[in-house]
Amino acid sequence: MQLRDLNKIKFKDEGWDFRDAYTKYSNHGFHTYPAMMIPQIARRLIETYGKNAEVLLDPFMGSGTALLESTLHKNFKKAYGVDINPLALLISEVKTKPIEHKLLLDEFKKLMNKCADDKRDINFKQKEIEKPNFFNISFWFKPQVIIDLTIIKNNINQIDNQDIKDFFSVAFSETVRNVSNTRKREYKLYRMNELMLKRHNPNTINEFRNKAMENIDKMEKYFKEYNKDCKLHILPEDTRKKISVNDREVDLIVTSPPYGDSRTTVAYGQFSRLSLQWLGYDKKTVLDIDKVSLGGIPTRNLKNGLGSPTLKKTLKKISDIDPRRARDVLSFYVDFDKCVKELHRVTKKGAFLCFVVGNRTVKGIQIPTDKIIVELFRAKNNYKHHNTFTRNIPYKRMPRLNSPTNISGNHAVTMNEEWIIILEKQ
Numbered sequence: 001m002q003l004r005d006l007n008k009i010k011f012k013d014e015g016w017d018f019r020d021a022y023t024k025y026s027n028h029g030f031h032t033y034p035a036m037m038i039p040q041i042a043r044r045l046i047e048t049y050g051k052n053a054e055v056l057l058d059p060f061m062g063s064g065t066a067l068l069e070s071t072l073h074k075n076f077k078k079a080y081g082v083d084i085n086p087l088a089l090l091i092s093e094v095k096t097k098p099i100e101h102k103l104l105l106d107e108f109k110k111l112m113n114k115c116a117d118d119k120r121d122i123n124f125k126q127k128e129i130e131k132p133n134f135f136n137i138s139f140w141f142k143p144q145v146i147i148d149l150t151i152i153k154n155n156i157n158q159i160d161n162q163d164i165k166d167f168f169s170v171a172f173s174e175t176v177r178n179v180s181n182t183r184k185r186e187y188k189l190y191r192m193n194e195l196m197l198k199r200h201n202p203n204t205i206n207e208f209r210n211k212a213m214e215n216i217d218k219m220e221k222y223f224k225e226y227n228k229d230c231k232l233h234i235l236p237e238d239t240r241k242k243i244s245v246n247d248r249e250v251d252l253i254v255t256s257p258p259y260g261d262s263r264t265t266v267a268y269g270q271f272s273r274l275s276l277q278w279l280g281y282d283k284k285t286v287l288d289i290d291k292v293s294l295g296g297i298p299t300r301n302l303k304n305g306l307g308s309p310t311l312k313k314t315l316k317k318i319s320d321i322d323p324r325r326a327r328d329v330l331s332f333y334v335d336f337d338k339c340v341k342e343l344h345r346v347t348k349k350g351a352f353l354c355f356v357v358g359n360r361t362v363k364g365i366q367i368p369t370d371k372i373i374v375e376l377f378r379a380k381n382n383y384k385h386h387n388t389f390t391r392n393i394p395y396k397r398m399p400r401l402n403s404p405t406n407i408s409g410n411h412a413v414t415m416n417e418e419w420i421i422i423l424e425k426q
């Protein structure tokens with residue numbers, strides 16, 4: 001098929017919208033994450049293009065939606081997930097690691113009793129506790145919240161079993177976000193306004209108890225339904241480089257890459273920062289996430305040999321308005337092209353590669369990432385482009401508004417649609 005024919009086969013299939021679908025079944029919903037894939041999309045892709053697949057890969061795993069889905073299907077023997085963000089790795093690990101209900105419940109009871117004891121001691125015996133002291137902690141958390149989070153964290157640290165410790169760390173991380181002074185519907189860190197702050201008096205221990213209980217209930221069901229034959233490999237690696245997956249091993253890729261705007265709209269690093277600081281990750285790891293994300297470091301010039309005519313045309317339009325922004329955009333695709341090479345190495349002939357992408361707008365120009373990805377794969381290799389489905393994003397899972405000036409409240413419309421690209425390696 002000629003590249004110019006791509007538009008003809010792009011069609012809208014409202015079957016991909018899943019407008020009223022419940023997206024938190026099984027262990028989905030353990031923890032929020034920016035730009036999550038809805039599980040129904042991963043499920044439909046697996047059931048349509050991976051009926052006989054045995055090895056799945058999500059090279060931009062995030063919170064592990066595709067990975068978790070693979071463990072709910074009988075055909076998979078192996079699933080790989082790759083991400084550079086330690087919070088994504090922790091959430092995915094916990095969502096896909098079955099733990100027996102009784103073990104969790106016993107540890108939970110002990111944990112909550114210890115928290116209640118510590119709280120009593122502090123209130124009545126004026127006992128001091130050693131609080132963490134990361135940059136701006138008092139700006140993002142009220143004094144009572146800091147005390148309560150410290151109590152919970154110290155008691156989680158005393159759990160011996162690492163899997164159970166991680167399980168409660170995920171509920172703790174979600175609690176950190178909910179009790180912080182940040183505005184909850186943003187991926188970037190914005191503090192509440194004065195009025196909101198005055199009214200914000202969360203019961204931190206209760207928040208944690210409810211979240212942990214909800215996840216324990218989910219895990220009880222998951223324990224009975226997961227595919228025991230599917231071995232999970234969660235890799236703290238960078239998909240631009242060589243990942244720990246064998247040559248031609250993968251039958252199916254289901255993934256949603258970053259949208260290329262980690263520094264402006266969907267800031268994984270900023271989203272994860274408070275949780276990771278509370279969880280004790282070192283400052284450099286936490287602050288570097290957006291830098292090591294695709295497109296994190298701008299290219300110096302606009303020369304490229306990426307082999308995508310659509311990218312070339314789009315860059316020209318943006319560069320006529322703002323060359324610096326054009327370089328930003330290019331840096332993302334230069335990095336993505338490195339991933340294309342790596343995904344080509346690890347996939348079998350006949351493998352299906354499914355990408356869910358957003359076409360973001362820069363300087364008023366929409367970047368057709370769906371076309372660019374197809375062109376990048378086909379520039380040097382033989383891939384059949386089966387379909388590109390367009391879907392409406394029914395809920396505010398992606399920001400429909402972004403802040404082009406980086407001033408909170410100064411918003412422009414961004415993405416209301418997503419594209420699902422299906423390629424087959426020939």
Ligand SMILES: C[S@@+](CC[C@H](N)C(=O)[O-])C[C@H]1O[C@@H](n2cnc3c(N)ncnc32)[C@H](O)[C@@H]1O
Pocket residue numbers: 033034035036037038059060061062063064065066082083084085088237238239240255256257258259268292293294
């Ligand atoms: C759109 S999110 C994936 C969301 C995921 N589908 C979910 O349901 O939660 C994209 C992910 O790509 C990761 N990422 C960015 N650059 C990466 C790289 N160079 N290698 C691997 N992962 C990367 C980000 O950390 C982020 O978690």
